[in-house]
Amino acid sequence: MIIKKKGIKKLIAASLIFAAFGIWVYTSLLGSYRKYSSGSSIKEVSLFARTAPSDQSYIDLWMLGLNDVIEDGRILYLTRDENFNFFPVTGDPVLRALWESNKDSSEYKEALLSVYYLLPFSFSRNLGRTDFTSLPGIDPSGIPPYLMKIYLLPIPDDTGFDISGAAFMAVPAESTLVFERLLRNLFILAWILFTIIFAVAVLSRDPITSYSVVFLFGIAIAFVAYPLLESFRLTFVQGGNFTLDVWKEAFRPRNLQALWGSIQLGMLTATVSTLIGFAFAFLIERTGVKAKKLIGSLATMPVISPPFSLSLSVILLFGNNGLITNQLLKLQNFTIYGLGGLVMVQTIGMFPIAFMSISSILKSIDSTMEDAALDLRATRLKTFFSITLPLSLPGILSAWLLVFSNSLADFANPLLLAGSYRVLSVEAYIIVTGRSNLGGGAALSLLLLMPTLTAFFIQRYWVGKKSVVTVTGKPSNRLAELATKPVRIALTVFVGLCLAFILSLYGTIVAGCFVKAWGIDYTFTLSNFNEALSRGWQSISNTVTLAAAATPIAGIIAMAAALIIVRQTFFGKRVLEVLLMTPFAIPGTLMGISYILAYNKPPLLLVGTAAIIVINYIVRELPVGLETGAANLRQIDKSIEEAAQDLGADMSKVFTSIVLPLIRPSFLTSMSYTFVRSMTAVSAVIFLISARWYHLTVQIYNFSENLRFGLASVLSTVLIIIVFSVFGLMQILVRDRGMTEKTISR
Numbered sequence: 001m002i003i004k005k006k007g008i009k010k011l012i013a014a015s016l017i018f019a020a021f022g023i024w025v026y027t028s029l030l031g032s033y034r035k036y037s038s039g040s041s042i043k044e045v046s047l048f049a050r051t052a053p054s055d056q057s058y059i060d061l062w063m064l065g066l067n068d069v070i071e072d073g074r075i076l077y078l079t080r081d082e083n084f085n086f087f088p089v090t091g092d093p094v095l096r097a098l099w100e101s102n103k104d105s106s107e108y109k110e111a112l113l114s115v116y117y118l119l120p121f122s123f124s125r126n127l128g129r130t131d132f133t134s135l136p137g138i139d140p141s142g143i144p145p146y147l148m149k150i151y152l153l154p155i156p157d158d159t160g161f162d163i164s165g166a167a168f169m170a171v172p173a174e175s176t177l178v179f180e181r182l183l184r185n186l187f188i189l190a191w192i193l194f195t196i197i198f199a200v201a202v203l204s205r206d207p208i209t210s211y212s213v214v215f216l217f218g219i220a221i222a223f224v225a226y227p228l229l230e231s232f233r234l235t236f237v238q239g240g241n242f243t244l245d246v247w248k249e250a251f252r253p254r255n256l257q258a259l260w261g262s263i264q265l266g267m268l269t270a271t272v273s274t275l276i277g278f279a280f281a282f283l284i285e286r287t288g289v290k291a292k293k294l295i296g297s298l299a300t301m302p303v304i305s306p307p308f309s310l311s312l313s314v315i316l317l318f319g320n321n322g323l324i325t326n327q328l329l330k331l332q333n334f335t336i337y338g339l340g341g342l343v344m345v346q347t348i349g350m351f352p353i354a355f356m357s358i359s360s361i362l363k364s365i366d367s368t369m370e371d372a373a374l375d376l377r378a379t380r381l382k383t384f385f386s387i388t389l390p391l392s393l394p395g396i397l398s399a400w401l402l403v404f405s406n407s408l409a410d411f412a413n414p415l416l417l418a419g420s421y422r423v424l425s426v427e428a429y430i431i432v433t434g435r436s437n438l439g440g441g442a443a444l445s446l447l448l449l450m451p452t453l454t455a456f457f458i459q460r461y462w463v464g465k466k467s468v469v470t471v472t473g474k475p476s477n478r479l480a481e482l483a484t485k486p487v488r489i490a491l492t493v494f495v496g497l498c499l500a501f502i503l504s505l506y507g508t509i510v511a512g513c514f515v516k517a518w519g520i521d522y523t524f525t526l527s528n529f530n531e532a533l534s535r536g537w538q539s540i541s542n543t544v545t546l547a548a549a550a551t552p553i554a555g556i557i558a559m560a561a562a563l564i565i566v567r568q569t570f571f572g573k574r575v576l577e578v579l580l581m582t583p584f585a586i587p588g589t590l591m592g593i594s595y596i597l598a599y600n601k602p603p604l605l606l607v608g609t610a611a612i613i614v615i616n617y618i619v620r621e622l623p624v625g626l627e628t629g630a631a632n633l634r635q636i637d638k639s640i641e642e643a644a645q646d647l648g649a650d651m652s653k654v655f656t657s658i659v660l661p662l663i664r665p666s667f668l669t670s671m672s673y674t675f676v677r678s679m680t681a682v683s684a685v686i687f688l689i690s691a692r693w694y695h696l697t698v699q700i701y702n703f704s705e706n707l708r709f710g711l712a713s714v715l716s717t718v719l720i721i722i723v724f725s726v727f728g729l730m731q732i733l734v735r736d737r738g739m740t741e742k743t744i745s746r
Helices: 008-052 055-065 095-101 104-115 129-133 174-203 207-234 246-251 253-285 291-297 307-318 321-328 340-365 367-375 380-409 413-417 426-435 438-447 450-463 485-512 527-567 573-585 586-599 609-635 639-646 651-662 665-679 694-704 709-733
Strands: 074-082 086-091 148-158 163-172 478-480 514-518 521-524 742-745
Touching: 008 148, 008 163, 008 174, 055 086, 074 095, 086 095, 086 163, 095 104, 095 129, 095 163, 104 148, 104 163, 104 174, 174 207, 207 307, 207 527, 207 573, 207 586, 207 639, 246 639, 253 291, 253 340, 253 380, 253 426, 253 450, 253 485, 291 340, 291 485, 307 321, 307 340, 307 413, 307 485, 307 709, 340 380, 340 413, 340 609, 340 665, 340 694, 367 380, 367 426, 380 426, 380 450, 380 573, 380 586, 380 609, 413 426, 426 438, 426 586, 438 450, 438 586, 450 573, 485 709, 514 709, 527 573, 527 609, 527 651, 527 665, 527 694, 527 709, 573 609, 586 609, 609 665, 639 651, 651 665, 665 709, 694 709
Parallel strands: 478 742
Antiparallel strands: 074 086, 074 163, 148 163, 514 521
């Protein structure tokens, strides 16, 4: 982005004028609110004081009713003698100590004079914990952490013209302070936004790009950095005090062992998944195999179902009492629990991530160089290893990184299949749900960021040193067949075996729809459909609505972010990239906890609404679209966009007419992945749902946890049908212009 040096004076002047106007509005609103709040509060406590019984034997019972009127209110009852001297009789010991320590002060004498004339008195300042704990004989543990507003109120006698006593009351002032902080924060936010918007307008030569960068920074700060900082802060605060106990516990040897277990599992899963994903992608995109669409559709099935569905299928087929291991093969010492079973299940569930990422890269590679190598009599194997594989390495590394991060963040599969093998995500989940230790769970979850960010920086450093541009104009739509017939047959057989195994797992889910109790009673029944659909209809409707709202927004933001990250140079670029890529490294439990901590209070009170779930979907899956889009853009020569800009096209026109059509595979991958992950999300969503917005996967999880596998199977099947239907609709609505289609020639 190019910055204009002129206009700085305009910016400073406009910012100062807006600040002056804002301060005037802020002070006016604050003064009016304080006046209204003070008057309302005095009326409330005065009315309660007037209800005091004339018979002092009922005073204690009367004081108990204060909390029914004012939550967390405190009261001390005072009586007077003939000389108008007041003495505490009964009530709160903290207020008694406060009265005895200050009764001879000038303000308290003024309060007594006001009461003498039957007028309530409001003390000048709010009192906090330090004011009360300094009183003699007061236990600090009984002092509330919030500020209290103090009143002295007359209690009239039966005639109403004299007083029989007084009520010394303290009520929480937190609501007033919250409003004042909210008003102040809104003013500061408005001033910052105005300054940024005006600065872009008067200083930038490319306002659209500048506004886009500001918008992305806003998303990253508001929905990534801020929630994480709230969780990070929680790990250092216990009972309102700073402590390192949480981190001392987090770095105990057992937790470090679990961290290594997560890293080992992630590396194995990512490596195997990437190899399988590349085999699928190469067979579909770079060979003339038949039924490509069918193979691609079947390959994406594992990401369509909830993450624990495959684990349940594997346990039912290969567990200790599994259909295959126990009833068919009669195996005695075989166990599916542990590292081997986890790698198998996570590979099945996550290799589609690698497949979709690598597939879009292989489809976009211009085959001109491959044709040239073959024309120069290079062997197909040499052409593959010297041209095709190096050009696809950015996509392969991105796929490995995505699977690695997803494996680290996964807790549903390890929760069911880990056995004695320990991973950190399960430890964090157990601490949060089993021990209600949010700080400890957040600390363990934050540890998982270290290996993921390390892998991210290594991959970025390697890709930054390579040039992988292959699209420099209109890409060739002819593709030379690199795979020999034996290789193509071997790949086809391998892919076929993988798909057969996947279908057998999903066949277990479908079969579960029609039996009463899998493993116990295999009697055919249709009752599961009636019960599951009647109990799960609201969750189905909610889930589709929320996922449909998030999908296009996430897709467009991801591609725009990829364009800006790859093509533009600006201050803070690496920081923005790291922030946008961070969510896929965050365990779902940490994401849910962070959003609850950040958005369960003003000014963004979003917990319990549909907005917080949609935002979670967008932010959580944004890195996938950013990664695939960035890898795709690195293959496209920047001169194409520069030529359009030289002809007068602005950044938005370049994006919609040139960049988006060229990266259509990545765009579809981003939207597809966002939709399926939104439909099948569990870990973060389980913390964010409400009675109004219930999620289908949580419903399936609850059925599975209660061993209602038949009901869970029905809803899982419905979920698969919905996602495949949306996939088909998406292909129709976003038509391919043929820029990346290849005609195979042998």
